[in-house]
Amino acid sequence: MTQENIVRAIWIAEDDPRCVMVIDQRRLPFELSVRELRTGDDAIDAIRDMTVRGAPLIGITAGYGLYLATLDAPRDERFDHHIADAALRLKRARPTAVNLAWSIDRMLAAMAPCGSAGEKIAAALAMAGRMEREDVEGCRRIGEYGLPLIEEIARRKEGARVNLLTHCNAGWLACVEHGTATAPIYAAFDRGIDLHVWVDETRPRNQGARLTAWELARRGVPHTVIPDNTGGHLMQHGLVDMVIVGCDRATATGDICNKIGTYLKALAARDNNIPFHVALPASTFDWSIRDGVAEIEIEERGGDEVRFMEGASGEAVMVVPEGTPVANYGFDVTPARLVTGLITDRGLCRADEADIRRLFPEIARR
Numbered sequence: 001m002t003q004e005n006i007v008r009a010i011w012i013a014e015d016d017p018r019c020v021m022v023i024d025q026r027r028l029p030f031e032l033s034v035r036e037l038r039t040g041d042d043a044i045d046a047i048r049d050m051t052v053r054g055a056p057l058i059g060i061t062a063g064y065g066l067y068l069a070t071l072d073a074p075r076d077e078r079f080d081h082h083i084a085d086a087a088l089r090l091k092r093a094r095p096t097a098v099n100l101a102w103s104i105d106r107m108l109a110a111m112a113p114c115g116s117a118g119e120k121i122a123a124a125l126a127m128a129g130r131m132e133r134e135d136v137e138g139c140r141r142i143g144e145y146g147l148p149l150i151e152e153i154a155r156r157k158e159g160a161r162v163n164l165l166t167h168c169n170a171g172w173l174a175c176v177e178h179g180t181a182t183a184p185i186y187a188a189f190d191r192g193i194d195l196h197v198w199v200d201e202t203r204p205r206n207q208g209a210r211l212t213a214w215e216l217a218r219r220g221v222p223h224t225v226i227p228d229n230t231g232g233h234l235m236q237h238g239l240v241d242m243v244i245v246g247c248d249r250a251t252a253t254g255d256i257c258n259k260i261g262t263y264l265k266a267l268a269a270r271d272n273n274i275p276f277h278v279a280l281p282a283s284t285f286d287w288s289i290r291d292g293v294a295e296i297e298i299e300e301r302g303g304d305e306v307r308f309m310e311g312a313s314g315e316a317v318m319v320v321p322e323g324t325p326v327a328n329y330g331f332d333v334t335p336a337r338l339v340t341g342l343i344t345d346r347g348l349c350r351a352d353e354a355d356i357r358r359l360f361p362e363i364a365r366r
């Protein structure tokens with residue numbers, strides 16, 4: 001694939017089914033480089049060091065990671081132990097996005113009925129590929145279901161520009177293609193709706209400024225990067241028509257865990273009567289929990305991500321006084337009461353248990 005042709009975040013190398021290719025997102029937007037994953041440990045490292053990130057992509061990478069672990073497993077009685085160990089370590093690579101555990105559990109279930117190592121390898125590759133395809137289709141449907149929400153705003157504004165606000169990167173870089181929060185945006189843009197996206201920079205890793213801005217620019221979608229503390233001001237002045245964000249884990253009751261700072265945007269949106277929508281595929285629901293604030297483990301990352309900022313040169317610049325204590329919580333929880341609606345791959349629903357279950361009737365109650 002040439003650089004211009006790269007429009008997905010993960011793929012199997014054309015000439016080598018034992019090699020999984022991912023974009024190294026740590027270098028964007030300054031450099032579009034691709035990293036090869038050849039072992040289960042390569043996948044664990046890529047998730048941990050955030051070469052790949054974003055809930056759905058973490059899940060798909062973990063799936064391929066377990067497939068790679070089947071390839072590097074010893075072909076003897078230690079095979080199953082190697083896989084079980086890799087599964088455990090992959091699950092622990094990052095704690096908050098539930099897509100990771102969801103993917104590993106599906107991979108293990110696919111391999112469970114197989115007898116030989118060869119069968120397990122084939123089953124692992126098939127399941128990882130299936131999850132990848134499902135993610136693409138799920139995000140495409142999120143775009144289809146979310147589009148009428150933006151069309152409705154455009155109608156109400158009689159064709160005047162629609163201003164959307166998003167947080168972090170819930171685009172195709174966080175998934176495989178389309179993205180979650182960006183899927184309705186791309187769908188509306190492709191339909192010719194005049195729209196503009198406010199992009200929260202999303203400190204400390206700046207996924208908005210670095211990744212979402214890069215994605216939107218590549219597609220030609222008008223956008224403006226704003227410091228994280230700007231959204232409330234824009235909302236008070238009628239400059240935001242709708243907030244649309246992604247999600248790393250949703251409870252069965254509609255609480256939403258997403259990149260740190262999402263909760264504050266939801267509060268400001270509620271105070272200003274602005275719709276706050278969350279886009280997510282089925283793989284992001286954690287049906288085992290009901291109270292997001294109490295039950296979701298929030299990742300705490302290293303302090304250097306706060307102490308230092310990195311730009312095009314790659315040089316890390318210290319931005320707080322030497323020795324100052326810092327805190328780096330990766331995610332927060334927006335309670336369901338602040339969420340106007342969910343845009344899922346099964347359709348639109350309110351962020352409440354009954355309406356979510358209407359779309360997912362097959363999920364047993366706990």
Ligand code: MRU
Nearest residue numbers: 053054055168170174246247259
């Ligand atoms: O820490 P990250 O970059 O993995 O966090 C990503 C987010 O919080 C995204 O908003 C989320 O995964 C949305 S899902 C497309």
